[in-house]
Amino acid sequence: MTIKRSIIETPGDQFFLPELPLYVNRVHESFEMLQHTHDFIEISYVAEGSGAHYIDNTSLPVSKGDLFFIPVGVSHVFRPSSIAQKKNLVVYNCIFTQEWLNQLFHSQLNGSKEEFNVLFTQATEQSTWLSFKERNGEFQPLFERLHFEYNAHRSGFMTILQTCVAQLLVYMYRSKMDFTPEASKASLQDLDSLLAHIRGHCSSPISLTEAAARLTISERQLHRQLKKHTGMSFMEYVQHARIEACCQQLRANNHKISDVAASVGYQDMKFFNQLFKKMTGVTPSQYRQQNK
Incomplete structure (x- = not known):
C-alpha cells in the first residue's frame, strides 16, 4: 500500500540574502519536518547518526558519510532512526540557487565544465537526485569549513564558500567516476x-x-x-x-x-x-x- 505524505514547498527567500544566494546549516533531524520541495539546489551530508531519507517516492537508509545532490522540485525529508536523544541524526545542508551554481561552473570549474555538465547540469535539468558515499573522509572537512565560514562572515568568506562547494562537486564527481576498474x-x-x-x-x-x-x-x-x-x-x-x-x-x-x-x-x-x-x-x- 502506498502511503501518501503531505508535501510542502520551501522557498529560498526564507534563507537567502539579496547579496548571498547561498545558505549553510547543521541540524538535528526530527519527526516534525514535513516532506518538502524547494526552489533551490540542496547538497545534504549525514555527519552523525543514522536514519532514513525519504526522497521522491523512495525511502533510503542513511548513516554517516551519505551525501545527496537534490535539484529544484525534488521532494525529500530526513528522519532519525529513533526519537531517543542518543540516536541523533545530524545533517549539514548547503543550499544555493541554480543561477549561483551556473556562475560557479563558469568561474571555478571552467576547465572541467563539459565533464561536470554530464553529471550535475543534467541532474538539475531533469530534476534527478544523486547520491554519494564518503570513503576517505573527504566530505566532512568541507562541510565543517562551509558551516564555519558562513556563520563567521569574515573577510573573503564568499570566495572560500565558492571554493569549498567547487571542491565538493569535484569529490562527488570523482566518487562516481572512480568506480571504473582502472x-x-x-x-x-x-x-x-x-x-x-x-x-x-x-x-x-x-x-x-x-x-x-x-x-x-x-x-x-x-x-x-x-x-x-x-x-x-x-x-x-x-x-x-x-x-x-x-x-x-x-x-x-x-x-x-x-x-x-x-x-x-x-x-x-x-x-x-x-x-x-x-x-x-x-x-x-x-x-x-x-x-x-
Whole structure:
C-alpha cells in the first residue's frame, strides 16, 4: 500500500540574502519536518547518526558519510532512526540557487565544465537526485569549513564558500567516476585512503615502512607517489596532518595548548611551537586568538 505524505514547498527567500544566494546549516533531524520541495539546489551530508531519507517516492537508509545532490522540485525529508536523544541524526545542508551554481561552473570549474555538465547540469535539468558515499573522509572537512565560514562572515568568506562547494562537486564527481576498474585509479584510491588514515590517526601515525607495506609497494615508490600528488615527503605530510588537527582543535575548544599538542603526539613543546609557527606563520596562541 502506498502511503501518501503531505508535501510542502520551501522557498529560498526564507534563507537567502539579496547579496548571498547561498545558505549553510547543521541540524538535528526530527519527526516534525514535513516532506518538502524547494526552489533551490540542496547538497545534504549525514555527519552523525543514522536514519532514513525519504526522497521522491523512495525511502533510503542513511548513516554517516551519505551525501545527496537534490535539484529544484525534488521532494525529500530526513528522519532519525529513533526519537531517543542518543540516536541523533545530524545533517549539514548547503543550499544555493541554480543561477549561483551556473556562475560557479563558469568561474571555478571552467576547465572541467563539459565533464561536470554530464553529471550535475543534467541532474538539475531533469530534476534527478544523486547520491554519494564518503570513503576517505573527504566530505566532512568541507562541510565543517562551509558551516564555519558562513556563520563567521569574515573577510573573503564568499570566495572560500565558492571554493569549498567547487571542491565538493569535484569529490562527488570523482566518487562516481572512480568506480571504473582502472589500475591507475585503484592505486590513487589506495593512496588517498592511506592519507585519510594518517589524518585520522595523528596521535600515533604509522611509519614509512608500515605505510608502504599497506600499499604493497616499496618505500621509494611511496615517497615518489607522495611527492607527485601532495608535494610533500612522508614525514612532511605527517607533520602537516598533525598541525592541521591542532588547528581544528584550537578553533573548536579552549583546551590547554600543551594538551592539544599531546593529543596529536607532540610532547616536546619547544619543537611543537617552532613547527607550528613554521607551518602557519603564527604561534598556537596567536592562531587561537585570530580564529575565535
